[in-house]
Amino acid sequence: MTGTVVVGYIPSPEGIAAFERAKDEAVLHGSRLVVVNTGQNGDFATPSFATPQDIDAIRSELEQTGLDHDVVQATGGLAAAEEILRVADVENATLIVIGMRQRSPVGKLFLGSTSQQVLLDAQCAVLAVKAPRAR
Template structure:
């Protein structure tokens, strides 16, 4: 089995990654890190550039995790990509980071986290960044 984590640079992504590492260790499972970008990934701050990807891989190696990093730029919604990745690898758990949003922001843009929670076939662990 595999622990899948949706990762974006920043506090919510870091919180999700730490929780996913702990889950993978506790369950003795591998980790699939999924980073989703917009079609113009070069201008998407959520998409890891090569240096960030190498630093992430080094961090996971140092933590002793068995892992794979998957970067997707297919123009699909991040929630859809995460749910699909979790189903494809038959994830034991899908870990996502939460960020604080205003009620207006939630109304206008919807909630990726809510869609993952409702659509995933496996348990979902949603974590908030400290602060």
């Protein structure tokens, strides 16, 4: 696989797990990696919007791998799923990687709205990653 891997990133255990897996997939397949971070509906005041320090750390880690990469921090007002899907379409992505939260038995009946929309609407393969359980 060559092409582009797009990952939806938020500063959380699930976001970090998705980023690490996307990075591994890009290295394994010689793909470009595009990291997408956005706040809730593009609002950069929400906790899901990564800090400048988070973005610097991601860029530094990717530069060390030698991967062709880009980091997109969107503020256009789109929902996270819409932004991930938009970037995937623009980049002609071959894979999207998203993080999944642990759910209660009732919560397992429904996926989160972001992950559900990406899984249903993506034009390419989607890999859903869970964060490792705390011990």
